[in-house]
Amino acid sequence: MSRTRRGLFAAIGALAMTLSACAPSAPEDQAGPGAASGPITLDVWGWRQEDAAAYQKIFKIYEDAHPGVKVKYVPYKADEYDTILRTGLSDANGPDVAQLRSYGLLQPLVAAKSLVPLDDQVKELSGFPEPVLDGARGESDKRVYGVPFAIQSLHVIYNKKLFAKHGVNPPKTWDEMTAAFDKLAAADLTPLATTITDTWMLPIQQEIFGATSYGGYDYLEKMRTGAAKFTDRPWVESLTKWKSTSKYWPRQFEGVSYVDAQALFTSEQAAMFPGGIWELAVFGKSNPDLELGIFNVPPPEGAATAKTLVPGYVDGSFGVAAKSPHQSQAMDLVRWMASPEFGQAFSTELRQISAVPGVTPQDPLLAQALAAYQADPSPYVTYAYFSGGTPTAWDLASEALSTFVTGRSGAEDAAKHIQQGVDQWFKPTQ
Amino acid sequence: MIAAKVRPARSRGGYRAGRVSLGWIATFCLPALVLYGMFVVVPLVTAFSYGLFRWEGIRPAEFAGLGNYQEVLTRYPLNEEIPAALWHNLLFFAGTMAIQNTVGLGLAVLLYRNPRGKRLFQTVFSLPYLISPLIVGYIWSLLLSPTFGPINFLLRTAGLDAWARPWLGDPDTALPVLILVNAWQWIGGPMLIFLAALGGIPRELEEAAAMDGASKFRAFWSVRFPLLMPAVGVITVLTFIGCFNLFDLVYALGGSDGGPSGAMDVLGLLYYRTAFEGGTNSIGESSALAIMIFVVVFGVSVALERFLRRREVRM
Numbered sequence: 001m002s003r004t005r006r007g008l009f010a011a012i013g014a015l016a017m018t019l020s021a022c023a024p025s026a027p028e029d030q031a032g033p034g035a036a037s038g039p040i041t042l043d044v045w046g047w048r049q050e051d052a053a054a055y056q057k058i059f060k061i062y063e064d065a066h067p068g069v070k071v072k073y074v075p076y077k078a079d080e081y082d083t084i085l086r087t088g089l090s091d092a093n094g095p096d097v098a099q100l101r102s103y104g105l106l107q108p109l110v111a112a113k114s115l116v117p118l119d120d121q122v123k124e125l126s127g128f129p130e131p132v133l134d135g136a137r138g139e140s141d142k143r144v145y146g147v148p149f150a151i152q153s154l155h156v157i158y159n160k161k162l163f164a165k166h167g168v169n170p171p172k173t174w175d176e177m178t179a180a181f182d183k184l185a186a187a188d189l190t191p192l193a194t195t196i197t198d199t200w201m202l203p204i205q206q207e208i209f210g211a212t213s214y215g216g217y218d219y220l221e222k223m224r225t226g227a228a229k230f231t232d233r234p235w236v237e238s239l240t241k242w243k244s245t246s247k248y249w250p251r252q253f254e255g256v257s258y259v260d261a262q263a264l265f266t267s268e269q270a271a272m273f274p275g276g277i278w279e280l281a282v283f284g285k286s287n288p289d290l291e292l293g294i295f296n297v298p299p300p301e302g303a304a305t306a307k308t309l310v311p312g313y314v315d316g317s318f319g320v321a322a323k324s325p326h327q328s329q330a331m332d333l334v335r336w337m338a339s340p341e342f343g344q345a346f347s348t349e350l351r352q353i354s355a356v357p358g359v360t361p362q363d364p365l366l367a368q369a370l371a372a373y374q375a376d377p378s379p380y381v382t383y384a385y386f387s388g389g390t391p392t393a394w395d396l397a398s399e400a401l402s403t404f405v406t407g408r409s410g411a412e413d414a415a416k417h418i419q420q421g422v423d424q425w426f427k428p429t430q
Numbered sequence: 431m432i433a434a435k436v437r438p439a440r441s442r443g444g445y446r447a448g449r450v451s452l453g454w455i456a457t458f459c460l461p462a463l464v465l466y467g468m469f470v471v472v473p474l475v476t477a478f479s480y481g482l483f484r485w486e487g488i489r490p491a492e493f494a495g496l497g498n499y500q501e502v503l504t505r506y507p508l509n510e511e512i513p514a515a516l517w518h519n520l521l522f523f524a525g526t527m528a529i530q531n532t533v534g535l536g537l538a539v540l541l542y543r544n545p546r547g548k549r550l551f552q553t554v555f556s557l558p559y560l561i562s563p564l565i566v567g568y569i570w571s572l573l574l575s576p577t578f579g580p581i582n583f584l585l586r587t588a589g590l591d592a593w594a595r596p597w598l599g600d601p602d603t604a605l606p607v608l609i610l611v612n613a614w615q616w617i618g619g620p621m622l623i624f625l626a627a628l629g630g631i632p633r634e635l636e637e638a639a640a641m642d643g644a645s646k647f648r649a650f651w652s653v654r655f656p657l658l659m660p661a662v663g664v665i666t667v668l669t670f671i672g673c674f675n676l677f678d679l680v681y682a683l684g685g686s687d688g689g690p691s692g693a694m695d696v697l698g699l700l701y702y703r704t705a706f707e708g709g710t711n712s713i714g715e716s717s718a719l720a721i722m723i724f725v726v727v728f729g730v731s732v733a734l735e736r737f738l739r740r741r742e743v744r745m
Contacts, residue, residue: 113487114488197599255596256596403691
């Protein structure tokens with residue numbers, strides 16, 4: 001053998017060894033027939049690193065009732081999770097059960113056939129309200145791919161001490177609300193801690209202040225059948241009404257970030273924070289002395305409804321991986337996730353509203369939020385119902401509303417931007 | 431006589447090259463080639479091939495040919511966002527050339543002429559290099575916050591309330607602020623390259639110009655600057671590539687939307703949104719977009735490099 005060949009073989013051999021050392025190995029519980037049999041470990045992937053300890057506590061209840069099954073919550077960074085999950089679900093080394101995003105963000109996984117449809121397998125789902133199941137439904141086949149775990153409702157969260165100090169009560173009418181805002185502004189407080197630079201918060205704020213202007217579910221039904229559009233007067237009016245509160249937003253609100261807005265509220269420089277119910281846990285940790293209350297925005301003059309609507313949506317669900325080697329055990333676990341036992345543990349440990357019907361949160365504020373949402377629910381239109389195609393209404397709304405509130409476009413232009421984007425793929429239901 | 435001295439040296443060189451076997455050359459080149467292949471060529475070819483298919487999640491569904499390219503270029507609002515983002519990249523490049531590289535050259539000349547404290551200032555100006563752009567972006571977003579940031583606080587304390595702006599939220603100030611923050615971080619780069627280039631130019635040339643009566647500015651502009659052209663060329667091409675690959679800093683300052691009204695939206699963010707916040711066919715569309723960005727950056731870089739080389743020869 002010539003020197004040349006020997007050199008080449010040596011190099012190729014070294015490279016092969018290096019690559020084989022880098023190759024992924026089989027997971028422990030798939031190590032082949034010779035592997036020792038032991039308890040089955042179900043991997044549950046999720047995006048909530050901060051909830052890992054609470055989930056382990058919740059899953060301990062399941063483990064105690066199911067000897068031979070261990071459940072491990074494997075959290076990933078929230079903004080990397082979707083990519084990691086898409087890859088993870090492509091083979092058996094991924095999760096057995098996965099925490100799934102809702103609505104539009106779920107669709108790539110459904111299209112890739114990475115999940116098992118649950119309609120026929122989890123009979124407990126028949127007790128869930130249809131709008132809740134919409135969050136876990138495939139747009140193409142209308143099948144349910146996850147057991148919804150949380151409902152997020154949207155409110156104006158307020159500082160009870162500041163309200164009491166300045167003689168302000170949760171408002172019953174729009175005029176009462178603006179009078180209260182004026183009173184707080186006169187006391188040198190920022191009435192509403194809002195953010196603009198984190199544009200994902202804009203559609204949330206628009207729903208909180210604008211839902212009654214367009215009318216919530218009634219208007220949504222018309223939109224879904226093509227009888228109403230984003231560009232029609234009620235929806236455009238919802239933008240105008242929301243922006244009319246901008247004089248109560250922080251000074252130079254254009255540059256205020258989400259974290260700034262949270263800090264304004266928790267440092268008691270702002271009296272209110274319009275946002276999701278998930279903020280309660282964050283605010284409680286940042287300033288345990290805060291006394292929090294919630295209210296929803298009463299309808300302004302000319303609103304489509306006289307009710308005070310409470311916008312809400314499904315935050316996510318738990319689904320079974322199509323390539324899981326333990327599919328039957330994973331299915332048992334998601335069945336349990338649809339039970340009141342799981343729902344109650346979830347609500348207590350994570351201070352959130354469980355999506356399982358009949359579960360009442362122990363936290364009085366959560367219970368108030370849930371009761372209000374159940375009484376007068378309103379959809380999160382751009383996020384939940386116009387997110388099944390590309391571009392999603394939510395992405396379009398985040399862009400359009402930032403242009404609108406910074407004064408670069410009018411309400412009609414913002415609505416047109418959303419409608420034009422959605423028109424490319426949305427087919428009205430007959 | 432001179433030729434006689436040169437000839438054996440040439441033949442010795444040729445003899446040595448002949449003795450090194452191809453096997454050994456391959457052995458030493460192979461690791462670099464494999465790494466280059468794995469991390470540059472393979473992803474590029476993969477992205478090109480991915481862009482030719484329509485995807486369903488992570489599954490290629492059908493061959494789409496140039497369908498993804500057509501989709502990316504015609505679908506609203508991408509069809510308007512691409513030229514807007516390209517324009518922002520161009521403005522960012524122009525701003526960076528005007529501020530970062532011009533000031534970098536000025537600092538290099540100052541340090542060259544005043545060697546006292548040269549090492550200290552070299553280190554000081556180059557320190558931000560060591561910090562990740564994500565951290566730089568986060569720190570500057572805190573400094574520029576209109577509610578808690580010290581910059582607006584100082585301006586207000588000094589009675590300059592009108593100057594206190596929502597820097598990253600106002601579409602008029604967002605991009606200039608991005609250019610300045612970027613220049614703050616990278617100004618040490620062009621400064622060091624210019625300083626090294628200045629050191630390589632014989633002082634006699636400028637002294638001769640001074641003796642001929644040229645002013646300091648004239649001596650710099652007509653004598654020293656033309657000799658700096660190779661460095662200017664390298665820095666321009668590197669700046670162009672850096673400006674068109676911009677992502678981490680702008681993401682930290684303005685999020686994936688490029689701030690309110692998309693005032694800081696650039697091609698890197700557009701790619702990120704298409705790839706990671708896109709729909710079912712995000713792999714196909716983002717791969718097509720990535721290839722288009724690559725073609726623009728590669729094509730312009732090559733053209734720019736050739737243009738600058740020609741200028742160097744002329745000067």
